[in-house]
Amino acid sequence: MRVFLVRHGETEWSLVGKHTGRQDIPLLPEGEEAAKKLGRRLAGRAFSKVFMSPLQRARRTCELCGYGAVATPVPDLMEWDYGQYEGLKGSEIRAQRPGWRIFRDGCPGGEQPADVIARVDRVLPTLRAPGGDVLVFAHGHLLRVLMARWSGLPLENAAHFGLDPASLSILSRDAQTGDGVVERWNDVAHLEP
Numbered sequence: 001m002r003v004f005l006v007r008h009g010e011t012e013w014s015l016v017g018k019h020t021g022r023q024d025i026p027l028l029p030e031g032e033e034a035a036k037k038l039g040r041r042l043a044g045r046a047f048s049k050v051f052m053s054p055l056q057r058a059r060r061t062c063e064l065c066g067y068g069a070v071a072t073p074v075p076d077l078m079e080w081d082y083g084q085y086e087g088l089k090g091s092e093i094r095a096q097r098p099g100w101r102i103f104r105d106g107c108p109g110g111e112q113p114a115d116v117i118a119r120v121d122r123v124l125p126t127l128r129a130p131g132g133d134v135l136v137f138a139h140g141h142l143l144r145v146l147m148a149r150w151s152g153l154p155l156e157n158a159a160h161f162g163l164d165p166a167s168l169s170i171l172s173r174d175a176q177t178g179d180g181v182v183e184r185w186n187d188v189a190h191l192e193p
Contacts, residue, residue, distance in 0.1 A: 003127050004135045005143050005169040008057040009035040017089045021082035024056050034166035039065035041190040048132030053077040062137040076119040079139035083110020103156045120146050151180040164188050
C-alpha cells in the first residue's frame with residue numbers, strides 16, 4: 001500500500017514564490033499542461049481512494065490528471081492558512097520578522113504548526129487504512145507536513161524537503177518495521193523534455 005502525493009500545478013503566485021494559502025487562485029496554462037503530463041504518467045494506475053483539497057488549484061490538477069470524477073474533497077487537505085502572510089514572499093516576511101520559519105513559527109492571524117498537524121493527523125488514518133494505493137492532490141506546505149507526520153520526522157525537518165508544482169511523491173511503509181518511508185519525493189520526470 002502506497003500513498004501517491006501530487007502537488008497542484010503552477011499558479012501565478014507559486015510562480016513568483018508568494019504564499020498561497022486559502023486564496024483560491026487558478027492554475028496557469030503551464031500548470032494545466034504540467035497536470036496533463038502527470039495524468040499521462042499516472043494513467044492506468046488503480047487507486048482504492050482519491051482525495052483532493054477543495055481549493056481550485058488542487059481540484060483542477062486532479063481533474064486534468066483524470067481523477068476528478070472519483071475524488072473526494074477533504075477540507076483538512078487545504079493549504080496552510082497563512083493569515084497576515086497570505087500573498088507575501090518568504091523574503092518579505094523575513095524582512096518583517098527575521099529568522100521566521102513556517103514549520104516552527106506559523107503565521108499570525110492564520111495557522112500555527114500545531115493547527116496544521118491536527119488537520120493532517122485527522123487525515124492519516126484514512127490514508128493508512130488497508131485497501132490499496134491512495135492518491136492525494138494538495139499543496140506544498142501541507143504535503144510536507146503530511147510527509148513529516150507519516151515518516152515520524154520532527155516537523156521542522158519538513159523545511160528540507162522542497163516540493164515543485166505538479167510533482168509526484170510516494171509514501172510507503174517499511175515491510176519489516178512498518179515505519180513510514182519516503183519512497184519518492186518531488187519527482188518531476190514527466191515534465192522533462
